[in-house]
Amino acid sequence: MKKKIAVFISGRGSNMKAILQNIDSGCLKDLCEVVFVFSNRKDAKGLEIAENFNIKTVVLENKGYKRKEYDRKLLKLIEPYKPDYIILAGYMRIISKVFIEEYRNRIINIHPADTMQYQGANAYKWAYENNLKQTKITVHLVDEGVDTGKIIEQAVVDLRGAKTLEEIENRGLEAEHRFYSKVLYKVFSGQVKLT
Ligand code: GRF
Secondary structure (H helix, E strand, C coil): CEEEEEEEEECCCHHHHHHHHHHHHHCCCCCCCEEEEEEEECCCCCCHHHHHHHCCEEEECCCCCCCCHHHHHHHHHHHHHHCCECCCCCCCCCHHHHHHHHCCCCCEEECCCCCCCCCCHHHHHHHHHCCCCEEEEEEEECCCCCCCEEEEEEEECHHHHHHHCHHHHHHHHHHHEEEEEEHHHHHHHHCCCCC
């Protein structure tokens, strides 16, 4: 049985695009289907990409909501689609306990650094400012903290020779696009157990 996944984005959606391409004709083919793409921002560029793939999009702007109130509304909104997994791909909103509890061990995120070393936004900037020779991108489960959930798998990105922040970001993103689908393949095919 194909896993039903929901992809959550807030912006550009390049990781989401890589996942959609891999479902169409790559390593995720026949393993999962995207039941909808969700965004907390109606101007997220990735929404257009999802629509071009003929994927249903759902938007709930977060402005004016308290965190828990928002997540309760979101839970109601997505309930009919019954996703098996929530795949965060540049979803820039902290998820509250009410949501985590409903999808415990079924929310997966990609973080562009080693979550043991750096949590939160701007991880490539951190790598750049600290002159790192390599960084580790991390696919992890999402819990109540920010980038504190159980690590599923990490991949080293060689940063030697990358001189600008832009070069670091490009190198990292290219690795993310391959790595995220590879890890999802292992999870959905049962090669990696999340609990
Ligand atoms: C990626 O670097 C991802 O690791 C992080 O946010 C960025 C999202 O980029 N969580 P995109 O929207 O997938 O292009």
